[in-house]
Amino acid sequence: ETGVTQTPRHLVMGMTNKKSLKCEQHLGHNAMYWYKQSAKKPLELMFVYSLEERVENNSVPSRFSPECPNSSHLFLHLHTLQPEDSALYLCASSQGVTDPYEQYFGPGTRLTVT
Amino acid sequence: AQTVTQSQPEMSVQEAETVTLSCTYDTSESDYYLFWYKQPPSRQMILVIRQEAYKQQNATENRFSVNFQKAAKSFSLKISDSQLGDAAMYFCAYQTNAGKSTFGDGTTLTVKP
Numbered sequence: 001e002t003g004v005t006q007t008p009r010h011l012v013m014g015m016t017n018k019k020s021l022k023c024e025q026h027l028g029h030n031a032m033y034w035y036k037q038s039a040k041k042p043l044e045l046m047f048v049y050s051l052e053e054r055v056e057n058n059s060v061p062s063r064f065s066p067e068c069p070n071s072s073h074l075f076l077h078l079h080t081l082q083p084e085d086s087a088l089y090l091c092a093s094s095q096g097v098t099d100p101y102e103q104y105f106g107p108g109t110r111l112t113v114t
Numbered sequence: 115a116q117t118v119t120q121s122q123p124e125m126s127v128q129e130a131e132t133v134t135l136s137c138t139y140d141t142s143e144s145d146y147y148l149f150w151y152k153q154p155p156s157r158q159m160i161l162v163i164r165q166e167a168y169k170q171q172n173a174t175e176n177r178f179s180v181n182f183q184k185a186a187k188s189f190s191l192k193i194s195d196s197q198l199g200d201a202a203m204y205f206c207a208y209q210t211n212a213g214k215s216t217f218g219d220g221t222t223l224t225v226k227p
Contacts, residue, residue: 004158031213042118042219045214094213096213102149103215105159107158
């Protein structure tokens with residue numbers, strides 16, 4: 001595996017379910033990100049982790065709970081979601097958060113909340 | 115808060131021609147970074163080009179170049195000799211030196227053969 005991988009690629013869940021999205025980066029990077037990409041909105045930054053510490057929480061509802069157990073893995077735990085949470089969730093990583101480090105994106109998880 | 119505006123939701127260009135995608139941003143910071151990312155249909159988003167705000171020289175990467183006007187807060191992307199593989203959604207992004215990124219709405223580029 002190379003780059004940034006995300007599983008699952010597609011997820012359908014009910015509003016009362018609990019599920020988790022997984023992201024893994026094989027690039028030796030120190031920073032990881034979660035973004036939400038909706039059809040009618042720009043890419044929204046949700047969380048930023050640097051060296052496994054959360055450095056940015058962009059006013060995301062508590063029904064989204066991130067976890068970064070190590071610098072290679074990032075999870076997004078989901079519970080009691082709403083239909084408006086349906087979107088493409090993108091994970092990204094970068095060498096660090098300072099300086100103009102480019103972000104490497106995963107393919108995304110297409111989430112549908114029914 | 116920073117905002118990024120891409121005023122062209124859709125653009126089209128003839129193969130081998132040149133196209134310019136516009137981007138403006140609003141910030142009170144003097145030190146920041148700007149990026150153009152490309153998201154092909156059903157494929158991963160990748161970096162096209164980056165620009166450090168402290169550099170006056172416009173960044174260039176092969177057929178891709180930017181016109182960075184710091185005072186005007188403008189950061190347009192020029193694609194020369196357009197190819198079919200350039201068809202994608204292009205996002206302009208602003209990044210603080212603390213790593214917080216703000217993306218524009220995106221511009222969908224169609225390349226006509």
